[in-house]
Each structure stands twice: as structure tokens, then as C-alpha cells.
Amino acid sequence: MLSARDPLPARPRRVAVAxxxxxxKTTLARRIAAVAGIPHTEIDALFHGPDWTPRPAxxxxxxxxxxxxxxxxxxQYSSARPLLAARADLLVWLDLPFWRVTLPRVVSRTLRRRLRAEQLWNGNLEPPLHTFFTDPEHIVRxxxxTRNTYRERIRVLRPDLPVxxxxxxxxxxxxxxxxxxDATG
Incomplete structure (x- = not known):
């Protein structure tokens, strides 16, 4: 596992952000794409169809x-992770303090999107705020x-994949x- 200060073993060409x-993740992926000069594809846009249904393709x-x-x-997405990990030459694990950084981010993002009726992928909108209490898969819940699942997921990745x-x-x-x-410049 590499830290924020360790040099990268090679110039990354295929990067997954966990x-x-x-x-x-998406914000960091966009920034990596800009620094490295490589295209970013938002995986949520590939996954979500209209009415939050998974896209068959x-x-x-x-x-x-x-x-x-x-x-x-x-x-992300259990059907995509193995495909991404098999071809990635770098995985960046964004492991920020959950209660102090991540939870406030996800709550404020969810509120902002709902209150502004921001259109997401394929015309989807954040669900009504009351669904936080009724839907166990509400994004904040x-x-x-799932906040503790990544340690194990990353532990079982192929050993030659830099993280x-x-x-x-x-x-x-x-x-x-x-x-x-430095790796891309």
C-alpha cells in the first residue's frame, strides 16, 4: 500500500477510485483525469437508468x-469491481474519516441535490428526504x-495492483x- 508521499511505480493509464x-470518488476521479490527461467516465451514469433502475447494458x-x-x-458495483480491478494499473482508496468528513459530505450533497432538484443520471432526482427513514438503501444510510467494507475488498485485490x-x-x-x-508530468 502506498501513501500520499510515495512515488508511483509507473505513469497510471487506467485508474479506479475506491x-x-x-x-x-467522482470529484477525485475528475481531478485525476485532469492531472493525468486521461478520460473520466462516471460509473453511476453507466449504471443508473430512468427511475433508478439498473441499465441492462x-x-x-x-x-x-x-x-x-x-x-x-x-x-463500485459488485458486477463492475472485478472487471475494473483486473485492468486497472492503479487503485486510489479514498479512506477519509467517516464521521468527521464523509458523513457531512454525503448529507450535504444529498440535501443540495434534493432541494435544488438537480438532475442526475438519466433524469433521476434524489428521492424525497423522508425516504431516509423508510428506505434502507437511501444513499446516506x-x-x-457500508463504511467498513473497503478494507476487506482491497485486501483481496490482485497483489501486483498498486493501491x-x-x-x-x-x-x-x-x-x-x-x-x-510527478508520474504524469
Whole structure:
């Protein structure tokens, strides 16, 4: 496992960003894409169809994505993780303090999206706020219930896949302006 200060073993061309819901995977993936000059594909846009239904073509779309020479995307969805991990040459684990950083982020993002009626993938909107109490898969509840799953998921990855673990917003900035920039510059 690499830290925010460790040099990368090679210039990354295919990067997966891991972390619990709401931690900032998509934001970091976009920033990595900008620094590395490689395209970002938001995996949620591939997964969610209208009315939050999974798109039937999702796995085929992920296969097409990972077949490309360069990409950055979020490492999520059980059907996609193995495909992404098999082709990635770098996994970035965004492992920020949950109660102090991630939970406030996911709550504020969810509230902002709902109150502003921000359209998400394929015309979807955040569900009504009361669903936090009624839907066990509500994004905030999902984030809380799955917050400890990544340690095991990452532990069983292929041993030759470099993993950078970033544990604070400061480490994210340090890594983007240091090892990541150095590897791509």
C-alpha cells in the first residue's frame, strides 16, 4: 500500500477510485483525469437508468470501458469491481474519516441535490428526504452501513495492483500535487 508521499511505480493509464458512498470518488476521479490527461467516465451514469433502475447494458458498458487504453472511473458495483480491478494499473482508496468528513459530505450533497432538484443520471432526482427513514438503501444510510467494507475488498485485490490510500483531504491534495503530478508530468 502506498501513501500520499510515495512515488508511483509507473505513469497510471487506467485508474479506479475506491471509497464509501459520498466520500468524493467522482470529484477525485475528475481531478485525476485532469492531472493525468486521461478520460473520466462516471460509473453511476453507466449504471443508473430512468427511475433508478439498473441499465441492462451496464456490464457490457464497463467491459467496453476497461478495454480502452486509458480511463479513470469509480470502483463500485459488485458486477463492475472485478472487471475494473483486473485492468486497472492503479487503485486510489479514498479512506477519509467517516464521521468527521464523509458523513457531512454525503448529507450535504444529498440535501443540495434534493432541494435544488438537480438532475442526475438519466433524469433521476434524489428521492424525497423522508425516504431516509423508510428506505434502507437511501444513499446516506447506505454510506453508513457500508463504511467498513473497503478494507476487506482491497485486501483481496490482485497483489501486483498498486493501491494509494489517502486518509485526509490534506493527503489528497499532497498526492495530486506530488506523486500523481510527478508520474504524469
Amino acid at each position: 471509497g464509501v458512498s459520498g466520500v468524493g 451496464f456490464v457490457d458498458d464497463v467491459r467496453a470501458l476497461v478495454a480502452r487504453d486509458t480511463w479513470v472511473t469509480e470502483w 447506505w454510506s453508513v452501513s 494509494v490510500r489517502l486518509r485526509s483531504p490534506r493527503e489528497v491534495e499532497r498526492w495530486l500535487t506530488g506523486p500523481m503530478k
